[in-house]
Amino acid sequence: MNAVRTFVFLDLEATGLPMDAPKITEICLIAVHVSSLYETGKGQLPRIMDKLCLCVDPEKPLTEKASNMTGLSNENLTNNEKQEFNANLIQAIGGFLKRQAKPICLVAHNGFSYHFALLKTEIYQLNVDFPDETLCLDSLHTFRKLDTSTPKLGSALTEIYKGYFGKEPPNSHTAEGDALALISVFICEARRILEVAKYKTWEEIRPMNTKRDIY
DNA sequence: TGCCAGGCCCTCTTTAGGGCCTT
Numbered sequence: 001m002n003a004v005r006t007f008v009f010l011d012l013e014a015t016g017l018p019m020d021a022p023k024i025t026e027i028c029l030i031a032v033h034v035s036s037l038y039e040t041g042k043g044q045l046p047r048i049m050d051k052l053c054l055c056v057d058p059e060k061p062l063t064e065k066a067s068n069m070t071g072l073s074n075e076n077l078t079n080n081e082k083q084e085f086n087a088n089l090i091q092a093i094g095g096f097l098k099r100q101a102k103p104i105c106l107v108a109h110n111g112f113s114y115h116f117a118l119l120k121t122e123i124y125q126l127n128v129d130f131p132d133e134t135l136c137l138d139s140l141h142t143f144r145k146l147d148t149s150t151p152k153l154g155s156a157l158t159e160i161y162k163g164y165f166g167k168e169p170p171n172s173h174t175a176e177g178d179a180l181a182l183i184s185v186f187i188c189e190a191r192r193i194l195e196v197a198k199y200k201t202w203e204e205i206r207p208m209n210t211k212r213d214i215y
Numbered sequence: 216t217g218c219c220a221g222g223c224c225c226t227c228t229t230t231a232g233g234g235c236c237t238t
Contacts (some may be wrong), residue, residue, distance in 0.1 A: 017237065018238050
């Protein structure tokens with residue numbers, strides 16, 4: 001396997017958790033070249049980042065908790081005339097990824113069980129898919145593999161961030177805010193993370209359980 | 216009618232159960 005040249009940090013906001021058969025309400029992809037991961041100091045963000053952030057009409061009600069947490073609602077998404085998860089969005093993501101140096105690795109916190117799985121479910125419903133050679137890395141699993149004795153870290157993204165920076169991550173529970181927080185902590189441990197990283201291919205990602213009616 | 220994820224990790228484990236993490 002060729003060494004990853006671009007890490008694309010992914011965060012989704014959605015109508016709920018997997019038991020709610022969620023639909024995406026916001027997606028953010030931030031692409032960072034591997035050289036920037038090594039050259040950026042702790043507490044700084046890379047100067048060169050490509051960002052794609054899109055709000056999405058989920059076409060189903062948000063749970064109250066999800067709406068309160070994210071600040072997104074069916075009302076404000078509709079009032080802003082956001083489109084559903086459709087071919088335009090897939091085309092935008094596809095074009096964004098094509099601009100990045102390959103191989104590409106998507107990174108998300110709890111990605112294997114949530115973000116990648118949900119994104120794959122939504123993409124499948126449009127009868128399209130990402131290239132199978134796209135790699136995926138779950139930062140939740142990866143951080144748990146690290147020796148976190150100093151500082152003592154929880155494994156939630158906010159806890160990991162507080163462990164390194166001693167404060168709450170800014171703009172938490174917005175897709176861009178969480179993606180940037182993930183980049184910040186990833187940079188703190190980039191070399192160690194890449195030593196223990198266990199990648200999956202996009203093909204290996206299991207879609208989120210869809211046995212319940214999602215419409 | 217009721218339906219309530221799932222992969223990973225830890226331990227009071229391995230013939231299992233429970234908690235974490237994501238909105």
